[in-house]
Amino acid sequence: MSDHIPVTVLSGSLGAGKTTLLNHLLTNAGDRDIAVLVNDMGDVNVDAELVAEGSDTDVAGGVEELSNGCICCELQDDLETAVVRLARNREFDHLIVESSGISEPAPVARLFTTESAAAARYRVNGLVTVVDSRLFVDTFGGEGTPERTAAEEDDRPLSDLLVEQIEVSNAVVLNKADLCTDDELDEAEALVAALQPDADTVRTAFSEVDPEWLLDVERFDEGEVNDLPGWKRALADEEHEHDGEHDDGHGHRHPDEVYGVASFTYRQRRPFHPERIAAVLRDLPDGVVRSKGTIWIADNELRQTVGQAGSSVRVEARGPWIASLPEVEQDLYRSNRPSLEWDEEHGDRRTEYVVIGTEFDEDALRDRLDDALVTDEEWEDVDALPAGPFPTENQDETALREPAPATVE
Structure with a gap:
């Protein structure tokens, strides 16, 4: 096993429950010392503030933020600087990078898998997508439910973003499962399996995921050719x-x-x-x-x-x-x-x-x-x-x- 720090890249549409999941993981970290980097498209990084508020003093010291940009594109240099600074200034067991709701996880993961200062210190543990199950079922249902765009800053249809984030994931959290019937969740799982056959899937309410399932399972293999959408x-x-x-x-x-x-x-x-x-x-x-x-x-x-x-x-x-x-x-x-x-x-x-x-x-x-x-x-x-x-x-x-x-x- 590499002595590089494992990184989990967390993505998902706006409102899917990423921040709730982060706070749940930090609250239930156990012996793990987790550092978090949060990205937000606005001038003020609301997610970083919410994560810090929901964490104890020790863990909150490991919350870094990047604002007013997207880490999968224009903030790539800032992301590398931030993660290298984290590794230099603080000891921790695991880094979670939460991208904004309009970010794609693959370019973020690429930073840790190419020759860079970040790759010299980190390894990718997994690409996790949080899905609003109710929204997912409604978006891809047969009733012609009207769609919205991913966000004001991104004119892509929401369906495009949902699919792209699932297709590159290793693990999918079907959150807000309590708002769906069992049949709807069964269909959602089958659709996820069709979009990304290699992704592990878990159903949750309020993003209550077992930290061991999310953080302790090595799902990312840079040389693996089977992880195709x-x-x-x-x-x-x-x-x-x-x-x-x-x-x-x-x-x-x-x-x-x-x-x-x-x-x-x-x-x-x-x-x-x-x-x-x-x-x-x-x-x-x-x-x-x-x-x-x-x-x-x-x-x-x-x-x-x-x-x-x-x-x-x-x-x-x-x-x-x-x-x-x-x-x-x-x-x-x-x-x-x-x-x-x-x-x-x-x-x-x-x-x-x-x-x-x-x-x-x-x-x-x-x-x-x-x-x-x-x-x-x-x-x-x-x-x-x-x-x-x-x-x-x-x-x-x-x-x-x-x-x-x-x-x-």
Whole structure:
């Protein structure tokens, strides 16, 4: 075991119960000496004050704060300075970094896993996401519940943030479980398992988590390749289907059929008609919680990456298809990527699109995707097709669908 100080990175949407969880851990620390670093987007770090107020004098001395920024982006340097200063000035057994409600845990963890002054003193113990179970069920339920954005400082839909924080987690705390039925919690657990198959899950009320479960279990392995989000795992699984693994003949898997949660991967070496596929993506079934992948749009030489969570659907251009480059550049790319799947006719152009959800008609959705492909006649005159809403400049992004604004009663 490394003698580096273990770090737990704590994330979760605003109001999920992160501060309550911190105070619970500090109050029930036992023989542990815990240091806490709290990040808040405001000028005044309210969370740090609440944690300090809820802690005894000894522990409160280990509460550091970063305000007016986000530690996953503009406060990275401040974060490194703060954690190194903590390790230099005070002895403690465990560091908990609580990010703001709009932060993603992966960039924070990266600070402790790359060559840095922080990595020389710390090791990541786990990435923990606290989820408001009631909000999670409502957001991804089939009733079309209006969504709000993650926060005033972040215009991303809440569903995007919830999904991203779960997908990179090692442990998920389903908080406010007392506000949900057992069936709703069962479905929530199944959805978490579909989004991140390797995450441990626990149900709580008032964030009362067993400190041993959260702090003493080593869940993070920098070299572990299995800790993939569900959509990436689905792509990886399908690569083995020709060997008979996970093979049910349809290119999909069922994380938990008991609760209606399933996923499938749609693959095609024929491009989509720009307007028809846009219509499909704007009208995905209510039961589709998460879908992501690369799609091939006719007469567009850029790889289009679709990211959907709940009622939010966004598309970003992620560089050109290698097959669209001059032959010399193609050869260079292919020599550096020996595992690249290459079709003699279409090169690397193809669609790989993973869909995860609950109680949706897979066959019907596959048929709609098939119908959105270009016909033979359209393919012969692809230049005549409409451009559609997809980006034509690298790294440009467009929103195909945004959540309906939440109403205030």
